[in-house]
Amino acid sequence: MARMRVGLLGASGETGGSILNGLLEDGGFDIVAFSRPSSINRPANLALKDKGVELREMDLAKDSQDQLVAALKRIDVLLSAIGAPAQLDQIPLVTAAKTAGVKRFVPCGYIPVIPAGGVHLLRDQKEEVYNHMKRLGLPYTIIDCGWWYQVSTPRLPSGKIDNVIMMEPPIANKGEQPSALTDLRDVGRYVARVIKDDRTLNKQVLVYNEMWSQSQVWDKLEEVSGEKLTRNYVSQEQLEGKLADAKKVLESDPSSFMNLLHMIETQYLISWGCRGDNTPEYAKYLGYITSEELYPDFKYVKFEEYVNDLVAGKIDEFYVEMKEQLKAMLPMKP
């Protein structure tokens, strides 16, 4: 059997980077990374070539359908991990993937479990993409991954982990809602399993490691670090007030990425912290298959290991290019 040729959009992002690592670690794929023509000669892209990754030019915002179809030639599985504000750019990509005969499209999911229809802006934009994909009958797998370990803890008062975690997220209600957490580094390793698996074709999959409430996360970080953490509780009512404000601000300047971040972060916190959407039980109700059902043998990073490594300074920083923007963010205010 020929090796599966996998195309990846967004390899330079956090999720796309994890996916690329997962595919490389697996070793069983011919990998094609798509890059805008203007970025194709960046050092990070050239480094990919050294790892045997084929680079192809693609610009979703500019390319014609013919160009997109040509770029997708002989791609078996197409993985999209594009930036949060660019979700709808996938519409022409989906059309081209259908024409090009892509055997499985994995749209940009990679968020916690959230129902469609007004709970979360990003989720609803993704739904538009999913609906387009389903209208065309394009074979697909939607992969969501819960909430990353990497954004679930607050900073330490000592500043000891500020190189990685600068934020002090609020705690929703009393912080008792368990939520599905996943190490960002495991996401790509799950993806490598999912795309080889016939059971996941035309299905939604939730990949996640462990269930933790915010209170448990704060307790664990206190225990491991020996520091006393700030606990900034915020009620669902307060969050909904914040959300109403964030919506108005976004309407006043929809082009502002910061305005978008304010809104979607608040919606995330309401969804997984208050509504309690991000659980395997609700995922199954919504039709997902979960990683624990599919891959009981999967060796993931335990949250406790992650916290140990975090406090020991062994975790790489992430969202490096967005750091200045994140610093200014609410409710994830540093």
Place this chain on the structure above:
Amino acid sequence: MARMRVGLLGASGETGGSILNGLLEDGGFDIVAFSRPSSINRPANLALKDKGVELREMDLAKDSQDQLVAALKRIDVLLSAIGAPAQLDQIPLVTAAKTAGVKRFVPCGYIPVIPAGGVHLLRDQKEEVYNHMKRLGLPYTIIDCGWWYQVSTPRLPSGKIDNVIMMEPPIANKGEQPSALTDLRDVGRYVARVIKDDRTLNKQVLVYNEMWSQSQVWDKLEEVSGEKLTRNYVSQEQLEGKLADAKKVLESDPSSFMNLLHMIETQYLISWGCRGDNTPEYAKYLGYITSEELYPDFKYVKFEEYVNDLVAGKIDEFYVEMKEQLKAMLPMKP
């Protein structure tokens, strides 16, 4: 085990009537029929009482949440088969069903397989209801039933079956697209099976009998009747022109039921006749389980039997109350 108490909205409609018959034939349910206070003493409703059906008052357009919740007291399974223009009236019903602790809600599906997002107005209104239901986590089963035998044949030139079929529907493209057909009388018998079945909880189910293209339907009716039928072919392009016109007319008077019918009938024909949505293969792609997978032993009415009975004058007329409206309809013009 206590008998399952099933509540039904729309028992006086075609789909609701079939469901009621299916539940009664099964014999294993305590049945509650909901009726508007103004209709509760109609002879048809009083006849239901004689069959052991409990009548309860409900008015979706007027009742408060408290009234709806009270009306749903001790209902285990709630079946909605309300009129085409009233789909969004189910939103407060869903909220009340969640509060009342309904164990399974079967929203008003009962259409052919159609994807969400712009292909069909009714389908998209149903999607709004489904999304609300899923946001609340209400246990559900969505049941679609393909296209009825009863609306799939044209009238006979002799006028012999005009008491049942007055319409001469156009044939989409060359009439070669197979579509899932179901005898309306079987719908309720399927529903009685589905709602007792744990495998269908929180799932979409397509119940259907046989696959027939329009050409095959016309051929069969010619063969059985010995008459030569009109074949009025219409291309997808022509149908899309009709649809654009119908949209404009509906926008000019959205309250007109006739305007709505013109639009949705054209959308149906494009969906099952041109796009080819109404097949078990596409249904499975969209996540449905099909009746042939669930109930291989189900004894349904064969399409050939239906046509024999139709030509022999043994099929009851349907949509009796809408007959005058249907006569004026396009593309189902009599």
